[in-house]
Amino acid sequence: MNGRTGEPAISVTGVDRVFGKGRKQVVALQSVELTVAAGEFVSLIGPSGCGKSTLLRLVADLDSPTAGEIAVFGKGARQARLDQDYGIAFQQAGLLPWRTVAGNVELPLKLHGAAAQLRKARVAELLELVGLTDFAKNHPDQLSGGMQQRVAIARALAESPRLLLMDEPFGALDEITRERMQNELVRICAETGAAVLFVTHSIPEAVFLSDRVVVMSPRPGRIAGVVDVRADGLAGAHDRTERARDEEGFFHAVAEVRSLLHGTPVPAVAAEGLEK
Secondary structure, X not given: OOOXXXXXXXXXXXXXXXXXXXHHOEEEEEEEEEEEOOOOEEEEEOOOOOOHHHHHHHHOOOOOOOEEEEEXXXXXXXXXXXXXXXXXXXXXXXXXXXXXXXXXXXXXXXXXXXXXXXXXHHHHHHHHHOOOHHHOOOOHHHOOHHHHHHHHHHHHXXXXXXXXXXXXXXXXXXXXXXXXXXXXXXXXXXXHOOEEEEEOOOHHHHHHHOOEEEEEOOOOEXXXXXXXXXXXXXXXXXXXXXXXXXXXXXXXHHHHHHHHHHOOOOOHHHHHHHHO
């Protein structure tokens, strides 16, 4: 993939996040260490309440750690936000219903004072990237769920961020649309070279998309293990094709992630398959 030199996209060092005080205290994250290289696709997966979304929010400067440090391209999370170093997409597309598709994509550029000519050219480029050029004048309620998410991704990419933060962006989609959106995301990341931190509950989704899958433990959230998908015989995440889901390495990586989630050994059949 592109751009794996210089500062890491994300560096998380000794991060804790504690909510509340006294008997109502909840330790959401404890001693979390994570590095995401420039251009790398990393997924966070774990049981509900393990702190996946909390960690992503800390990186996005939507919350602050109780202890530890977070850097985005060598900067503090707040400065990275101010410098628009990342784009963010959530499970709900969050589009403004009174703005057209083009208007929604244009919004971040308009808010930050980009010239009208630049905005028009960038919106056209992004709509072509996500395959929605013919829908520029439509409103969100005229689009399918998958199309709305493509608009949200285009909006997140508006200011050419080097990092995408994505919190279950496909979680509300049906399985067929979800797979199509995964394929679209692979293509978009290949074309932009952006690093991605991606929160999901789906093991196959994490394995298909990622270079590495980071498995988190139940609360307090810690890193239980990391599965390097590339080591399981699959190509880099941004070179993926539909066939990757049928490869032996894919099934082994899924088994590895599942074993970390459940605290059980990798099934013997999967382990034997990798040795062949």
